[in-house]
Amino acid sequence: MTKPTEEKSLDWHEEECRATFDRKQKIMAMFSDNAKTYIQLSGAALALTLTFAHEILRIPKDQKVADVWMILMWSCFLLAIISGAFYQYRAVKLLETEINWQSYDWWRKLEPGVVYGVMLAAFYGGTIIFTGYAIFRLWRG
Numbered sequence: 001m002t003k004p005t006e007e008k009s010l011d012w013h014e015e016e017c018r019a020t021f022d023r024k025q026k027i028m029a030m031f032s033d034n035a036k037t038y039i040q041l042s043g044a045a046l047a048l049t050l051t052f053a054h055e056i057l058r059i060p061k062d063q064k065v066a067d068v069w070m071i072l073m074w075s076c077f078l079l080a081i082i083s084g085a086f087y088q089y090r091a092v093k094l095l096e097t098e099i100n101w102q103s104y105d106w107w108r109k110l111e112p113g114v115v116y117g118v119m120l121a122a123f124y125g126g127t128i129i130f131t132g133y134a135i136f137r138l139w140r141g
Helices: 006-056 068-099 112-140
Strands: none
Touching (some): 006 068, 068 112
């Protein structure tokens, strides 16, 4: 049995690092694609709230639509859009630190998973508020 040389050991370590990076990159790509979907859905939901108010609730276009619930709903969807885009930025910066250990990232303490969680909470918060608002307004007549 031959003793592994230092050169072979370094080659194995480098291959393992590349494989780990490739796995992280694939996972981040899947989450980024999912974040992109939430960004698109949130943008569509912003437009849907106005269409819903005018077409379903029959609120005249010259009448003010914004009330506390609509503003809260819009804020949730807007926060989902912003945090989804920021998640994509953080994911890329995290991968960048995997390649270049010397890179300085002052957002390093803010993990992409936290930003992703904010995006999900904002999107589903806006969805729940919209659904409750719609049921209430339709039921009230």
